[in-house]
Amino acid sequence: MVRIMRDSIKWVANRMPKSDDRQLSIMSLGNVAKARFFHSSFPQYSITPLARLDGMAKYLGLGGLFVKDESFRFGLNAFKVLGGSFAMARYIAKEMGRDVSEMTYDYLTSEAFRKEFGQATFFTATDGNHGRGVAWAANKLGQKAVVHMPKGSSQARFDNIAREGAAVTIEDVNYDDCVRMAAAEAAVTPHGVMVQDTAWEGYEEIPTWIMQGYGTMANECADQLRQVGVNRPTHVFVQAGVGSLAGAVIGYFTNLFPSDPPKFVVMEARAADCLYRGALAGDGAPRVVEGDLQTIMAGLACGEPNTISWDILRNHVSAFVSCPDWVSARGMRMLGVPVKGDPVVISGESGAVGMGLLAALMETDAYRDLREALELDRFSQVLMFSTEGNTDPMKFRKVLWDGEYPTV
Numbered sequence: 001m002v003r004i005m006r007d008s009i010k011w012v013a014n015r016m017p018k019s020d021d022r023q024l025s026i027m028s029l030g031n032v033a034k035a036r037f038f039h040s041s042f043p044q045y046s047i048t049p050l051a052r053l054d055g056m057a058k059y060l061g062l063g064g065l066f067v068k069d070e071s072f073r074f075g076l077n078a079f080k081v082l083g084g085s086f087a088m089a090r091y092i093a094k095e096m097g098r099d100v101s102e103m104t105y106d107y108l109t110s111e112a113f114r115k116e117f118g119q120a121t122f123f124t125a126t127d128g129n130h131g132r133g134v135a136w137a138a139n140k141l142g143q144k145a146v147v148h149m150p151k152g153s154s155q156a157r158f159d160n161i162a163r164e165g166a167a168v169t170i171e172d173v174n175y176d177d178c179v180r181m182a183a184a185e186a187a188v189t190p191h192g193v194m195v196q197d198t199a200w201e202g203y204e205e206i207p208t209w210i211m212q213g214y215g216t217m218a219n220e221c222a223d224q225l226r227q228v229g230v231n232r233p234t235h236v237f238v239q240a241g242v243g244s245l246a247g248a249v250i251g252y253f254t255n256l257f258p259s260d261p262p263k264f265v266v267m268e269a270r271a272a273d274c275l276y277r278g279a280l281a282g283d284g285a286p287r288v289v290e291g292d293l294q295t296i297m298a299g300l301a302c303g304e305p306n307t308i309s310w311d312i313l314r315n316h317v318s319a320f321v322s323c324p325d326w327v328s329a330r331g332m333r334m335l336g337v338p339v340k341g342d343p344v345v346i347s348g349e350s351g352a353v354g355m356g357l358l359a360a361l362m363e364t365d366a367y368r369d370l371r372e373a374l375e376l377d378r379f380s381q382v383l384m385f386s387t388e389g390n391t392d393p394m395k396f397r398k399v400l401w402d403g404e405y406p407t408v
Contacts (some may be wrong), residue, residue, distance in 0.1 A: 005312050007408045010322040014274060016284045016314045023311040026208045027251030032215035034100055035086045039216050041104040042085075042110050042140075048072045048217070049114045050224040057198040060362040064230060064381040067335065067355070068221050071389025074136065078299075078348075079217055079389040081133030083244070084124070086213030087195050088137055089173050092117060108141045119143055122195045123186040125150070125178035127298040128157030129350075129388055134195050135164035139207050148182050150301075151295065154392045170340030174293055176304050178358050196304045198218060198242035201309055207244060207306055214248035221383060232257055233383040235374065237265045237354035240275055240313075241302035245387065247309025263318045263374055264382075267353045269295040273322035274325075275313060280320075296325040296395070296405060299350030299388060318374060323353050329405035331356030335386065336400055347386040349395060354384035 025031075039045050049069045057065040070079035096117060103189070107113055121144040126136045131147035138145035145166035147157060153170050161168045171178055176293075179196055186192040199207035202278040211394040225233060236253055246266050254261045268276055271294055277287040289303035331352030335345040347355070361371045376382075390396045398404040 002072050007325070007326070008216055008322050009357065009367060010276065011319050013319050013373055014279055014314070014317045016279060018315050019284065019311050021034070021311070023308050023317050024251055024254060024315070026211060026308065027215055027255055027312070029034060029255055032219050032252055033213045035082070035212045036216045036219050037083060038086055038089050038100065038103060041106065042074070043105065044074050046072070047224070049343075049347050050221060051343045052228065053338065053342045055342040056334070059339050060359060062362065062376065062380055062382055063379045065358075066221075066225065066233070066343050066381070066383050068383070068385045070217065070351070070385065070387050071346050076132055076136055077391050078129035078133070079214065079245070079385070080129040081136055082216050083197055083210035083213040084130060085137035085194050086216075087209040088122060088141065088143065088180070091120070091193055091206065114142060118191070120191040120193055121146060121186075121189050122193055123182040123189070124195045125175060125182045127153055127175065127301060128160070128391060129299055130197065131161045131168065132157070132164060135161050135166035135168070139165045146182070148178045150178045151292065153275070153298070154395070156392055156394070160391075168248060174187065175302050177275045178179075184338040197244035197301065198304060199308045201307070204308055207308055211244050211248040211251070211309065214245050215252050218249045218252040222253075225383070231258065232379050233262045234380045235265065235376065235382045236262045237267065237358060237382065237384040239267045239297075239300055239350065239353050239385070241268075241272065242304065242306040243275055243301040243309040243313055244306045245385075247295040247306065247312040250313045254265065254316050257392060261316065264316055265319050265321060265357075265374065267321045267323050267357050268319050269297040269300040269328075269353070269355075270322050270324045271295040272301045273302050274305050275310070276320040276322040278305065278310065278314075279317075282296045284314055296349045296399075297328050297353060298392070300353070300405055319370060321357060321370075323357055324408065326405045326408050327356035327360060328353040329356070329399045330359065332396070332399050332406050334359060337347070345386050348388035348391045349399070351386040351388040358382065358384070387392070
């Protein structure tokens with residue numbers, strides 16, 4: 001069933017035909033364990049907080065609500081570095097004919113490694129967070145990075161990437177065209193390699209490595225939930241741009257709970273809801289959204305799905321949801337000004353859409369059909385991911401202080 005009203009949240013239940021699910025093994029527990037081992041070798045590594053929002057859960061009529069706070073990740077204010085850094089390690093391991101388990105931080109920063117491998121140039125396209133992660137990892141590991149940002153990218157995000165020593169530009173084209181530009185440059189650069197979390201025909205290996213890197217975050221969550229007596233979340237809400245994060249999280253939790261997985265909900269920005277449109281069409285084929293893709297949720301402004309991740313999503317997602325910008329803005333305000341006794345979660349525009357959606361489902365009967373379809377009730381234990389902190393300070397203030405994008 002689909003809801004359509006002006007500026008309303010749209011959703012569709014997943015009734016797509018299943019595939020052979022061959023991509024699910026990418027997010028095997030073994031592959032994710034290798035990623036977490038790699039990340040934990042960095043001296044800057046620490047497990048990011050899992051905020052327990054008991055007050056908000058009670059207010060919304062849920063059993064529990066947990067928000068993974070990625071604003072603390074490696075001091076970079078976003079989760080994206082997990083993917084780019086692990087992809088670099090796997091690329092280097094492959095080039096050297098070694099296993100990624102040997103690619104620890106100490107080895108990759110050693111004189112012996114420099115003599116044996118030398119330097120590669122890692123190219124990427126980004127709204128900000130992914131590029132900053134690639135630039136940071138390249139800087140820490142003595143490699144080079146080139147980052148192209150799409151039209152409309154913020155100066156603050158540009159400056160953060162430049163500070164990591166990357167060559168960075170803001171182009172006059174959208175995200176998907178930036179991806180093509182970076183790929184073309186990487187192809188003609190000696191030791192040039194594209195590090196992008198979207199896959200297309202002929203470019204599939206590195207996106208799978210990036211997804212595995214994201215798995216570190218999901219793996220930490222599973223451990224943290226168990227520590228507070230929640231062996232399995234009943235619902236996982238995860239946002240999507242190209243769908244790599246969503247595929248990683250959903251793939252991991254499906255492999256962790258193969259006989260009884262949680263219900264998975266995928267949220268997108270209305271301006272770039274390619275996964276929702278694919279689910280709406282219902283034939284199992286991905287769809288593309290073109291144009292400028294202007295949305296407050298800059299990290300989700302991607303119109304072409306990751307084909308590998310799409311295969312996981314079509315097999316395991318319960319509902320795909322298309323969210324107007326006000327949904328994210330409300331989520332930012334709710335997490336930033338929490339119910340008394342709950343911890344504050346500083347969540348950016350692409351990080352808070354799950355909170356805004358969950359509140360809309362639980363507070364009013366406007367979306368009762370989706371709430372009932374998902375069986376959200378006082379026994380539900382809900383997990384979501386605040387994937388970025390305050391990465392665009394001007395926009396953040398306008399939303400929280402000035403009430404930009406009021407609730408519809």
